[in-house]
Amino acid sequence: MRLTRYFMPVLRENPAEAQIVSHRLMLRAGMIKQNAAGIYSWLPLGFKVLRKLENIVHEEQIRAGHVPMLMPTMQSADLWRESGRYDAYGPEMLRIRDRQDRDMLFGPTNEEMITDIFRSHVSSYKDLPLTLYHIQWKFRDEMRPRFGVMRGREFFMKDGYNFDLTKEDALHAYNRHLVSYLRTYERMGLQAIPMRADSGPIGGDDTHEFLVLADTGESEVFYDSAVTDLTFGDRDIDYDSVAQCQGVMEEFTNLYARTDETHDQALFDAIPAERQRKARGIEVGQIFYFGTKYSDAMGAKVQGPDGKPTAVHMGSHGIGVSRLVGAIIEASHDDKGIIWPEGVTPFHCGIVNLKQGDMEADAACDALYASLRALGLDPLYDDRKERAGGKFATMDLIGLPWRITVGPRGLKNGVVELTSRKSGESVEMPPEQAVEKIASIYATHHVTGNL
Ligand code: ATP
Numbered sequence: 024m025r026l027t028r029y030f031m032p033v034l035r036e037n038p039a040e041a042q043i044v045s046h047r048l049m050l051r052a053g054m055i056k057q058n059a060a061g062i063y064s065w066l067p068l069g070f071k072v073l074r075k076l077e078n079i080v081h082e083e084q085i086r087a088g089h090v091p092m093l094m095p096t097m098q099s100a101d102l103w104r105e106s107g108r109y110d111a112y113g114p115e116m117l118r119i120r121d122r123q124d125r126d127m128l129f130g131p132t133n134e135e136m137i138t139d140i141f142r143s144h145v146s147s148y149k150d151l152p153l154t155l156y157h158i159q160w161k162f163r164d165e166m167r168p169r170f171g172v173m174r175g176r177e178f179f180m181k182d183g184y185n186f187d188l189t190k191e192d193a194l195h196a197y198n199r200h201l202v203s204y205l206r207t208y209e210r211m212g213l214q215a216i217p218m219r220a221d222s223g224p225i226g227g228d229d230t231h232e233f234l235v236l237a238d239t240g241e242s243e244v245f246y247d248s249a250v251t252d253l254t255f256g257d258r259d260i261d262y263d264s265v266a267q268c269q270g271v272m273e274e275f276t277n278l279y280a281r282t283d284e285t286h287d288q289a290l291f292d293a294i295p296a297e298r299q300r301k302a303r304g305i306e307v308g309q310i311f312y313f314g315t316k317y318s319d320a321m322g323a324k325v326q327g328p329d330g331k332p333t334a335v336h337m338g339s340h341g342i343g344v345s346r347l348v349g350a351i352i353e354a355s356h357d358d359k360g361i362i363w364p365e366g367v368t369p370f371h372c373g374i375v376n377l378k379q380g381d382m383e384a385d386a387a388c389d390a391l392y393a394s395l396r397a398l399g400l401d402p403l404y405d406d407r408k409e410r411a412g413g414k415f416a417t418m419d420l421i422g423l424p425w426r427i428t429v430g431p432r433g434l435k436n437g438v439v440e441l442t443s444r445k446s447g448e449s450v451e452m453p454p455e456q457a458v459e460k461i462a463s464i465y466a467t468h469h470v471t472g473n474l
């Protein structure tokens with residue numbers, strides 16, 4: 024993309040309404056625009072990142088054997104009356120009446136709808152196990168929408184639902200989700216720690232929240248510092264293997280890590296003192312096992328191996344896709360702006376032309392741009408007639424991991440400059456070598472579709 028043809032309304036001033044750094048940087052980098060309290064438009068740069076996260080979530084869900092689909096945002100109140108949650112949910116649910124005077128709602132979550140779909144079409148244990156998921160906009164009329172996309176009223180969420188014959192099978196589904204979530208967050212360049220949590224209005228016994236440590240997080244967390252040494256890496260997991268998934272679950276949840284809702288001071292005190300940590304975290308996902316709560320209430324039964332009808336065991340599993348955009352920025356920025364992890368960056372690299380209008384510099388930039396694109400890479404070429412300082416400031420603000428700087432002086436010696444956003448280090452090299460270097464960096468990163 025050439026910057027002169029793009030739409031990236033960068034702000035010079037710090038917006039007064041932003042209290043935390045991710046919100047400030049997303050507004051300044053022209054990623055989002057607030058349309059009403061807690062409701063945002065995703066401008067082109069923000070939309071690119073959102074789509075990358077969505078793609079990673081899809082790929083990892085499909086890898087785990089879960090089946091994608093799409094349910095509507097609007098739901099009928101009748102289903103929620105069946106489960107008893109129409110009244111129980113409270114003022115966070117946006118209730119709407121249609122022209123026929125029917126009670127509708129903008130879905131805050133989809134347990135009822137998916138249970139209805141399941142009971143309409145599945146009647147035998149032979150069709151299990153089954154996990155269906157979608158990634159869709161949700162609405163919760165939050166009392167205090169704030170921090171930009173971190174606590175919006177309209178937000179983008181992956182929610183998946185497992186249907187199993189037995190509690191044992193459903194616990195395997197739970198573990199499988201835990202493993203797939205670890206992989207998902209790591210691909211986004213994040214460490215998200217599973218912590219034992221409270222089940223809240225969804226209801227249930229087993230639940231873990233995934234938290235990204237950050238001072239601006241809304242949750243208070245207590246943990247053994249040894250959990251921060253755990254990484255999933257590129258292990259090859261067989262998602263059908265009960266033992267493998269359980270092994271990973273135990274490895275990542277045996278050490279003490281809890282939110283304040285389930286915090287147990289006595290257990291915490293038993294951790295060696297130098298490893299006790301009290302901090303804040305951002306909840307970026309949650310997994311639940313809740314047994315037959317919804318299948319009992321809504322009659323979701325299958326015929327078991329003994330021929331008798333039996334209520335299915337269920338769980339639901341969510342990832343806050345839009346919140347993650349903010350969480351990644353909270354975890355990865357400096358005074359100058361965002362520092363995107365390579366797995367989610369909106370563009371793979373920037374090209375800065377130090378002397379726009381200079382025939383040689385323009386030609387070298389055009390050639391770089393074309394060869395990067397020919398390799399399937401997605402560069403952002405700053406082709407504006409601007410001072411170099413302004414171009415660098417914009418590139419630093421929007422946080423592309425790599426920048427290629429092209430100027431007449433370097434070109435005389437046959438070189439351009441390749442700069443890492445993270446370390447700030449610059450190396451001079453011939454343009455072809457810079458292209459090769461960028462291509463090799465992204466070859467080891469799984470590159471998901473460019474928009
Ligand atoms: P919170 O405690 O932050 O209100 P929750 O526990 O009510 O969240 P879940 O029902 O577990 O949320 O939803 C799954 C994920 O969706 C959460 O882990 C979070 O990342 C995201 N999410 C929930 N509410 C919001 C919101 N208002 N804005 C953005 N993301 C949200």
Ligand code: MG
Pocket residue numbers: 232306308309
């Ligand atoms: Mg939650």
